[in-house]
Amino acid sequence: MFGLFRNPAGVSAPEDCLPGRSAAIATSSVHYVNGNPIVGPFPSNMESIILGMGCFWGAERLFWQVPGVFTTAAGYSGGTTPNPTYQETCTSRTGHTEAVLVVFNPGEVNLEALFKVFWENHDPTQYMGQGNDVGSQYRTAIYTSSAAHLQAAEQSRASYQEKLSASGFGEITTEIAPAGEFYYAEEVHQQYLAKIPNGYCNHGFCQVSYS
Helix, strand or coil: CCCCCCCCCCCCCHHHCCCCCCCCCCCCCECCCCCCECCCCCCCCCEEEEEEECCHHHHHHHHHCCCCEEEEEEEEECCCCCCCCHHHHCCCCCCCEEEEEEEECCCCCCHHHHHHHHHHCCCCCCCCEECCEECHHHCEEEEECCHHHHHHHHHHHHHHHHHHHHCCCCCCCCEEEECCCCEECCHHHCCHHHHCCCCCCCCCCCCCCCC
16 A cells, blocks of 8 residues: 655654654554454455544544454555654654554445544544644545545545535545555554453544435
8 A cells, every 4th residue: 555645734744753763563464353464465355444533543443443444554644754652652653643444345345434423523624633632643544545535535525525524514634645664553452442452542422414
């Protein structure tokens, strides 16, 4: 998953980002909930998308519960620093946002169903944060793995903006771009709310129904 990213306002410029490291951070290889691999290669009939909607703990749980989703993983995407740690990402000096890799079977669940979960479970109008979680590492984002997914994401954003505007809400700030590198988060963060059921979660509210 490689691509070229623009540098949104509020995100550290590449020259200001931390240097990172050449080796990947140690993490899980198997999904704690469903036993499927979280690292590819994945079955050839699967597609993927990377979604940022604030803290990745609650976001990941939303998607692993969707029928047709093969696996999910928490990680960092959209920035510059190679193989960042959680602590580095939390400084807002990696350029990344906390994100969830969603690998799904398009024969069982379509992008529209995933976008519904995405839009309805965070505030896409909040700039560089979600609730009390403030900073570029919590920004809202959709990173796509194909031109078709990119077009669908942009259409989805436009459609949801119409609904938000009709209800008196502001402009969507969600960053939409081709997927760059997805860096897996440390093992402790993978499927965190399955391991710690009462852990912190800042998701689940809905301003306006997507459909």
